Amino acid sequence: MSTQTLYQSLLVGHLIGFLLFAGSTIASFFGFRQLWKQYAIDAGRAATVLQAMSGLQVLLRTGVGVIIPSGIGIMYLTHGVYGEQVWFRIKFALVLLVILNGIIVGRRLRVSLDKALKDDPMAVSKIRQRALRFHLVQLAGIFTIILLSVFKFN
Template sequence: MNTLILMQGLLIMHLTGLTLLAGTTVADYVTFRTFSNQFKTQGEPSDSLLKLMSRLAIVLAIGGGLLLVSGIGLMAVTHGIFMHQLWFKIKLALILILLLNGFLIGNRQIAKLKKGLKQRTAHTDQLVNGAILRLNIFYLLQLAIFLFIIILAVFKVN
């Protein structure tokens, strides 16, 4: 197979993965905001919105898998030519921050939110409100990191 065609295919996969990740994060954030606004105004959680947020995690995983596989493929095809460039090192660090933020902050806050919604006491309502606040910050940080990664990839700042 022609190396150029392989590289273009991998780049398409990479951009598709990035689009799935960033787009799903936006959709997840909009769903979460709708959920939290509904909870604050009506005092009742929406199970359907929580289920939708859980299903969006599957799309996130697919996007992440595409990014990982295509990124490794691109590194193999280009023989790691970008590894020594500053913009690429920053991009990799930001990807690591995205992952850590998602697993350590996002997943924990979603778990606290679900736990608090199941128990529904005065203490758990405080837990839910705290989780909502931290999830708002989490999503905004994730989106800002995605934006910065895209800016780095376009301008390739060295």
């Protein structure tokens, strides 16, 4: 296999991983919107929506699991040439922030929401605002990553 073919294969894998990651984040955003609509009708239905959304986490983790090794492979094949460029450094920092935000804030938010739906209806409105903020940060980060990857500002 030639270096060019390997590079293109890694790039395809990187894009597929990013699509899984971004797509599951977008689906989660719309899933949460549906959850709030169902919660207004019946809290039990909201818990069902939340349970149905749990499959998105597998896609998200798979996406991250593909992004990281393919990105490392691309950097290896290009001898780190992208690492010297300003757009890439910003993109890399954003990718780390989006992933960490998902792990730290997103996971905690989901656990809090699960408990609140079962035990504490008063906490649900606070969680709703935090969930909206979380998703807006994630979506803005993803949009900026795409923007930087396409235009490659220096």
